[in-house]
Amino acid sequence: MAQYFSWRRAATKDFTDLRIVKTVLESSAPPNPAHLYWRDEMPEVVTAAHDGAHAIPSAKLIRVDGAIYGGMGLLLRDGKILHESGVMPDYFDRMMRLMGMSHAPVLKWLNGILKPDLEIIEIDTPAIIPVHAHWNFGHFLMEMVPRLLVLDSQCPRDWPILMAKADPSFVSGMVLIICPERAIVMFDPETQAIRAPYLMGCGDTITPRGYLHGLRPHLETLRDRLNSEASPDGPKADRVYFSRSGIRKRRHYTVNRARIENAAAKAGFLVVRPETLSLPDQVRLTAGARLIAGEYGSAMHNAVFARPGTDIICLNWINAYQSQIASLMGHRIGYIAPDDGKMRDSESIWKGEKTMKFAVDDVISRLDWVSTREA
Numbered sequence: 520m521a522q523y524f525s526w527r528r529a530a531t532k533d534f535t536d537l538r539i540v541k542t543v544l545e546s547s548a549p550p551n552p553a554h555l556y557w558r559d560e561m562p563e564v565v566t567a568a569h570d571g572a573h574a575i576p577s578a579k580l581i582r583v584d585g586a587i588y589g590g591m592g593l594l595l596r597d598g599k600i601l602h603e604s605g606v607m608p609d610y611f612d613r614m615m616r617l618m619g620m621s622h623a624p625v626l627k628w629l630n631g632i633l634k635p636d637l638e639i640i641e642i643d644t645p646a647i648i649p650v651h652a653h654w655n656f657g658h659f660l661m662e663m664v665p666r667l668l669v670l671d672s673q674c675p676r677d678w679p680i681l682m683a684k685a686d687p688s689f690v691s692g693m694v695l696i697i698c699p700e701r702a703i704v705m706f707d708p709e710t711q712a713i714r715a716p717y718l719m720g721c722g723d724t725i726t727p728r729g730y731l732h733g734l735r736p737h738l739e740t741l742r743d744r745l746n747s748e749a750s751p752d753g754p755k756a757d758r759v760y761f762s763r764s765g766i767r768k769r770r771h772y773t774v775n776r777a778r779i780e781n782a783a784a785k786a787g788f789l790v791v792r793p794e795t796l797s798l799p800d801q802v803r804l805t806a807g808a809r810l811i812a813g814e815y816g817s818a819m820h821n822a823v824f825a826r827p828g829t830d831i832i833c834l835n836w837i838n839a840y841q842s843q844i845a846s847l848m849g850h851r852i853g854y855i856a857p858d859d860g861k862m863r864d865s866e867s868i869w870k871g872e873k874t875m876k877f878a879v880d881d882v883i884s885r886l887d888w889v890s891t892r893e894a
Contacts, residue, residue: 540719543669544578544734553845556832556853556889562862565854568839579722580673583648587639589712590632591652591683600632608651608662628652630683630708638711642704646681646715647674654690656794657817661840663690664697664823666721668737671698674719681718683708693798696748697741735847742802742824749803753796756789758890759804761813761821763792771863771873773814773834782883783812793818810890815841815854825850830889834877836862853889855882 552570555561561569586596594601600615601607611628618625628651631637649666667680679702682691694703706713760783763776773779780790793801805811805824813819815833819841822831827849833841836854845852856862857875 540580540582541673542577542579543673543721546577547575549575550846553842553849554851555842556851557855557885560856561836561854562856564864565836565862569842569852571839577722578669580669581720581722583718583720586718587712587714588646588648588681588718589637589683589706589708590630591628591654591685591708592648592650593628593632593652594648594718595632595712600629608653611651630685631710632708632712634710640704640706640711640713642679642713642715644715645674645678645717645719646704646713647671647678647719648681649721650680650682650690650694652683655817656689657820659690659693660817660820660823664693665734667694667697668734668741669721670719671701672737676700677702678719679704681706681713681715685709689794689798696745696798738823742806745799745802745824746806749799750797753800754789754791754804755807756804757808758788758810758886759808759812760784760788760790761793761811761818762790763814763816763818771814771816771835771837771868771875773875773877775876775879776814778879779834779877779882782879783886786883786887788812788886793821810886812886820844822850823848832886832889834882835875837864837868853885855885 549571555566555569558566583594583601586594586601588594593607614628615625647670649670650663653662680694680698681704682694684705685708691703691705704713760780762780763773784790789804791804793804796804801821802824805821806826808825808829810830810832811819811822811825812832813834815835815837819831819833822829822841822844825831825848829850831841831845831850831852832855833852834855835857842852844850854862855877858878858881859876861867861872863872863875
């Protein structure tokens with residue numbers, strides 16, 4: 520892609536003709552931090568992030584005129600990519616500038632949007648754009664589901680959702696489950712892009728620290744609907760351990776994962792790989808559990824569907840997202856450090872410190888203590 524445009528020519532931060540249509544959710548004071556187990560043992564970076572008093576920002580509908588939508592979820596106008604935080608995730612601008620145009624994640628987002636022979640598909644209705652290219656389950660759940668809920672509740676039903684065909688199958692399937700009354704217009708990101716009368720996005724103030732603000736009723740309504748659509752024979756358990764089995768080592772990896780999961784099963788936990796379940800079955804399993812444990816990661820973010828009072832225990836700590844979910848949804852939360860005492864946070868992982876080992880007996884004893892303590 521870089522052979523067609525240099526970064527300087529291909530990017531712009533000119534959003535002067537984006538229109539803020541309305542403020543959907545007003546800003547508010549931060550929620551109180553969730554109860555944190557083993558607080559005295561936690562590194563300062565964990566407690567500081569857990570207690571961080573960030574005001575919850577407002578969320579706005581943003582109308583984009585004169586742009587096409589292509590790649591794996593990007594806007595292009597007059598040959599330039601519109602990447603300002605406000606429609607795209609707030610990390611996209613940093614990613615483009617720090618990594619450069621030839622880096623694999625950037626190329627994935629761009630796909631064919633900068634090709635000079637791009638086919639433009641014209642549609643005659645406005646469209647909504649809640650989906651972008653960071654398509655792992657955690658980012659879908661934390662960033663795109665909130666946008667779907669806001670846009671679906673605010674926009675006419677005949678406005679379609681625009682999506683690239685190259686998404687993982689779970690994305691389009693989940694979009695259809697979450698928005699069953701709305702059409703999806705698919706395009707080939709290598710050769711095609713979409714032009715509509717205008718596009719409607721949701722401001723990036725819907726973030727992991729703020730996106731649940733005002734959306735808790737929507738999430739609870741979605742939880743109850745999906746719960747009712749779950750398979751009668753789907754799994755149910757009071758204590759659930761979410762496995763990362765089968766996840767590649769590219770981000771973070773527990774070397775004694777199998778031993779921990781075997782021990783958890785013997786201790787009475789249902790050990791399950793959530794990606795093997797339908798979204799309704801995942802939601803029902805999460806909503807029905809009293810204690811949910813597992814390695815910090817995408818699966819644990821399913822806690823957005825856990826009921827108030829649920830205990831959430833993560834092996835490792837990466838960032839503040841899980842604490843923010845707990846605070847906003849009324850959970851109690853705890854983090855268990857690897858046996859060397861060092862959490863593998865985002866910075867450590869980016870530096871290559873990806874492997875961990877946990878003391879199995881310590882993990883199980885802590886889970887048992889949480890299970891048996893008085894509320």
